[in-house]
Amino acid sequence: MPALGVNIDHVATVRQARRTIEPDPVWAAVLAELGGADGITLHLREDRRHIQDRDLQVMRQTVQVKMNLEMAAEEEMTVIALSVKPDQVTLVPEKREEITTEGGLDVVANAAKIKTCAEQLKAAGIEVSLFIDPDERQIETATSLQVDAVELHTGRYADAVNALAREREFEQLVTATNLGIDHDLLVHMGHGLTYRNVSPIAEIDGVSELNIGHSIVARALMVGFEEAVREMKSLITV
Ligand SMILES: CC(=O)[C@@H](O)[C@H](O)COP(=O)(O)O
């Protein structure tokens, strides 16, 4: 049964729509914990389009479960992570013009830069995960960098246009999960998971963490944050 990491980015998206003080993602993190979240994930983007530095600082003081900071492998973000000391950092790709993360980190092409960042984080006692596509070369290279985990990008599975395409993407995720486990990596998954598509993912043997955000925030607008998390937690508890 995978742990549930609740990504609260898009609570901050609503707040930033008016550049005001509410809704506060800190409130959402507390309610997520009350709803059964095993972790809180937040993405401090270089463009600060949603989560702000203040949110990260306050949540470090208030989050009582695992705190997972998503960030680009850039010097500015590394300095912040070393100062705040989240439990885990997940290195993700960022492009300014993207609506959301479009693909996995290209570990193969950026190995040296990612290695430097990961070594600094691990030396500070921070677990390191790499957000990658379910691709053999990316997993092999991640292993060589001696990170703790990979988070497999589930976007192609989530966006599949029909059942055949979804099954193909699902099988690729299963194969990549087995490869990651064979290389002694923790295997997480995330991006685009919803109440409708999460169950088969939650049943994959060996997946230890699911990071889910946008769908929970969307449901929370209707039923409240604690209930939305409780419903997702019960869905993945197989
Ligand atoms: C890496 C990933 O898929 C998400 O955790 C990421 O946070 C997406 O970016 P936005 O939250 O800005 O949509």
Ligand SMILES: NCC(=O)COP(=O)(O)O
């Ligand atoms: N790394 C995936 C994540 O944290 C949440 O992604 P999404 O559920 O908001 O698509």
